[in-house]
Amino acid sequence: MNTIKDIEIIDFPVVEDSRGNLAIVEKQVLPYEFKRVYYLYDVPSTSYRGGHSHKQQHETLVAISGSFEVVLNDGTQEQSYFLNKPNKGLHIKPGIWRELKNFSSGAVCLVLSSDVYLEEDYIRDFNEFLKSRK
Numbered sequence: 001m002n003t004i005k006d007i008e009i010i011d012f013p014v015v016e017d018s019r020g021n022l023a024i025v026e027k028q029v030l031p032y033e034f035k036r037v038y039y040l041y042d043v044p045s046t047s048y049r050g051g052h053s054h055k056q057q058h059e060t061l062v063a064i065s066g067s068f069e070v071v072l073n074d075g076t077q078e079q080s081y082f083l084n085k086p087n088k089g090l091h092i093k094p095g096i097w098r099e100l101k102n103f104s105s106g107a108v109c110l111v112l113s114s115d116v117y118l119e120e121d122y123i124r125d126f127n128e129f130l131k132s133r134k
Contacts, residue, residue, distance in 0.1 A: 001133070002093040003074040007081075010060060010089040023087045025112065031091065032058045036113040039064065040100070048101040049109075053094075053123040053132075058114040060089040061100075066107030073097040075133030083109075097129050 012029060015022040027033055040049055050070075061070060067084035074096055081090050084104075089112070092098055100109060115121070123129045 002095045004072060004077045004079045004096070006093050007072060007079070007096070008091045009081075010091050012062075012087045012089060014087045021087070025089075030060060030089075030112060032114045034060075034112040035115050036111075036117065038111050038113070040109040040111070041107070043068075043100075043103040043107065043109075045103055045105070047103070048099050050098040050100045051124065051126075053097045053129045054092075055121050055123065055132075056094050056115070057118075057121050058091065058093055060091045060112045062086060062089045062110040062112070064108040064110045066104040067102075068100055068104065068107050068109060069102040071099045071101065075130050095133070097123075097126065 010029065012023040012025055043049060061083060063083035064086050067082065070081045070083060070090055072079050072092065083090055123132060
């Protein structure tokens with residue numbers, strides 16, 4: 001069973017150039033194959049996203065623009081991560097509750113998911129999540 005200690009920051013390879021930098025995400029970079037890419041944008045600073053856990057899916061979150069906070073909970077411990085660099089990804093393994101909040105103006109959160117959208121993979125109630133961890 002995954003815990004907060006299993007969370008990792010992934011450094012994406014970067015090609016630096018005076019005309020602008022290029023971050024690269026290929027299958028060798030992530031510890032899983034990604035099948036779905038989506039992004040969150042225009043999230044009001046007072047709103048939060050997430051509020052769920054996945055049973056099987058891995059996800060990596062990247063602050064493509066701006067910043068936001070990711071609060072993770074494994075049923076025992078809670079830890080926050082502040083994402084604000086487009087060359088760093090937060091790899092969240094299955095069984096970890098996540099909430100995203102404190103979005104800056106213009107923030108864009110890119111998500112690289114290990115599978116297509118499957119509603120049955122989500123746990124959307126925190127109490128149900130806690131029960132699943134026992």
